[in-house]
Amino acid sequence: MTDDTKPRIDFDPSIRTPEMEMAEVGAGVPDAADLKLTDLNPANPHLFKEDRWHDHFARLRAEDPVHLNEIETAGRYWSITKYDDVRAVDGDWQTFSSAQGMTLGLRPDPDRPNPLVQITPFIAMDPPEHTAQRKTVRSVSAPSNLRNLEPLIRERTVAVLDSLPEGETFDWVDTVSIELTTLLLATLFDFPLEDRRKLTRWSDIVFAVPGSGGVVETQQQKIEELMECVTYFEGLWEERRGGDGTDLVSMLANGEATKDMPTISHLGNLLLLIVGGNDTTRNTMTGSVYGLNKYPDQYDKLTADPGLISTFVPEIIRWQTPLSYMRRTATKDCTIRDKQILEGDQVLMWYISANRDEDVFVDAERIDLDRSNADRQLAFGYGIHFCMGSRLAELQLRILWEEVLARFERIELQAEPERTLSSFVHGYTKLPVTVTRR
Numbered sequence: 001m002t003d004d005t006k007p008r009i010d011f012d013p014s015i016r017t018p019e020m021e022m023a024e025v026g027a028g029v030p031d032a033a034d035l036k037l038t039d040l041n042p043a044n045p046h047l048f049k050e051d052r053w054h055d056h057f058a059r060l061r062a063e064d065p066v067h068l069n070e071i072e073t074a075g076r077y078w079s080i081t082k083y084d085d086v087r088a089v090d091g092d093w094q095t096f097s098s099a100q101g102m103t104l105g106l107r108p109d110p111d112r113p114n115p116l117v118q119i120t121p122f123i124a125m126d127p128p129e130h131t132a133q134r135k136t137v138r139s140v141s142a143p144s145n146l147r148n149l150e151p152l153i154r155e156r157t158v159a160v161l162d163s164l165p166e167g168e169t170f171d172w173v174d175t176v177s178i179e180l181t182t183l184l185l186a187t188l189f190d191f192p193l194e195d196r197r198k199l200t201r202w203s204d205i206v207f208a209v210p211g212s213g214g215v216v217e218t219q220q221q222k223i224e225e226l227m228e229c230v231t232y233f234e235g236l237w238e239e240r241r242g243g244d245g246t247d248l249v250s251m252l253a254n255g256e257a258t259k260d261m262p263t264i265s266h267l268g269n270l271l272l273l274i275v276g277g278n279d280t281t282r283n284t285m286t287g288s289v290y291g292l293n294k295y296p297d298q299y300d301k302l303t304a305d306p307g308l309i310s311t312f313v314p315e316i317i318r319w320q321t322p323l324s325y326m327r328r329t330a331t332k333d334c335t336i337r338d339k340q341i342l343e344g345d346q347v348l349m350w351y352i353s354a355n356r357d358e359d360v361f362v363d364a365e366r367i368d369l370d371r372s373n374a375d376r377q378l379a380f381g382y383g384i385h386f387c388m389g390s391r392l393a394e395l396q397l398r399i400l401w402e403e404v405l406a407r408f409e410r411i412e413l414q415a416e417p418e419r420t421l422s423s424f425v426h427g428y429t430k431l432p433v434t435v436t437r438r
């Protein structure tokens with residue numbers, strides 16, 4: 001391949017993204033009560049790193065449920081924080097388009113290329129393109145696929161749990177959550193198992209904030225590593241083109257709506273599936289251990305009656321909400337409650353806040369295995385972009401807890417978790433625990 005034909009991303013490394021701008025503000029965000037209402041900015045990634053978002057969203061829901069911020073890199077964006085409003089926005093794709101991106105984005109600038117436009121995944125499209133591409137991979141969550149995968153997921157879960165050290169502190173994030181979700185993702189892609197941690201790495205860097213002490217130093221490094229991902233998948237792509245494989249790479253390489261796309265354009269869909277299938281379930285697995293340690297009475301209840309796993313799964317997905325928000329962009333001037341939204345404004349649907357809305361979920365901060373409406377949670381979104389992997393994620397969580405309860409008296413927290421610096425991925429980087437076998 002010559003340099004001219006090599007896939008590349010046109011990209012200006014000096015671009016500062018909104019998350020970089022907000023990360024620069026630094027740690028130590030004041031309590032919500034000590035800020036002027038107009039100064040609340042729920043997209044500040046430090047709020048999540050420090051686990052301080054709870055009272056910020058509670059105040060917004062109570063006093064300013066449709067809240068405007070404006071920052072240099074992103075321009076105007078609205079935060080929607082009440083359950084009914086989030087559902088209404090998510091359900092109206094004609095007014096609130098996905099086609100300008102799914103996370104808080106750069107202020108449009110015709111003089112500077114935006115690298116993301118070349119690698120748009122179908123989550124960042126509207127019908128009819130979205131409908132056609134979504135169809136290409138829809139069988140990933142088909143009941144027959146889930147039935148086929150269940151024995152393999154169980155076998156791997158058992159192997160990972162049986163290998164855990166006893167009487168010794170270890171990191172649940174790396175040893176269990178990352179290992180299990182990456183193994184499954186490698187299976188879905190039919191990706192070489194020995195290289196599976198590359199999937200973890202690519203997933204981690206997609207939403208990493210460069211230069212903030214996290215996993216990448218610069219935007220340049222981030223783009224270079226993502227290009228390694230493209231090159232790697234290109235090899236798999238070529239091997240499988242024209243074949244009848246049922247893995248995700250074959251589905252995209254041979255799907256009617258995707259087979260003729262240029263290589264670089266596949267990066268978007270690949271990253272969507274890598275992140276979609278990785279960070280989300282991984283952070284919910286970690287959240288499930290952390291959450292039950294925070295509410296030990298609920299842990300006792302689950303241990304006494306493993307039948308409650310079926311209500312625990314939607315409840316823990318609500319409680320964790322591993323993707324805090326999704327973005328839409330207004331296609332016309334409109335109003336939400338009494339606020340005037342202008343065409344082109346970004347609109348952030350904060351699932352994490354909707355899932356703590358006391359008007360819908362009583363005592364919403366608590367994990368409650370008797371909650372009757374946990375399955376109304378919005379962590380998988382709502383409407384035409386509703387998560388394609390929801391059933392798969394629920395299956396993984398169910399099997400994990402069936403096997404955990406079968407072999408461990410307790411998984412005990414040894415220290416508070418370390419958390420991800422991101423307002424989009426709501427997750428953990430470390431959770432030290434010990435296990436006691438039955």
Ligand code: HEM
Nearest residue numbers: 122123276277280281326379380381382385387388389393
């Ligand atoms: C879309 C959450 C697991 C694949 C989404 C959306 C959310 C979400 C919020 C966007 C909804 C919207 O814009 O309205 C989650 C959560 C998960 C999870 C909370 C786990 C607990 C997975 C898994 C996969 C996956 C395991 C794949 C193997 C996708 C795809 C989309 C999507 C492909 C795009 C759908 C579209 O645009 O039509 N997910 N996800 N997700 N998710 Fe998930």
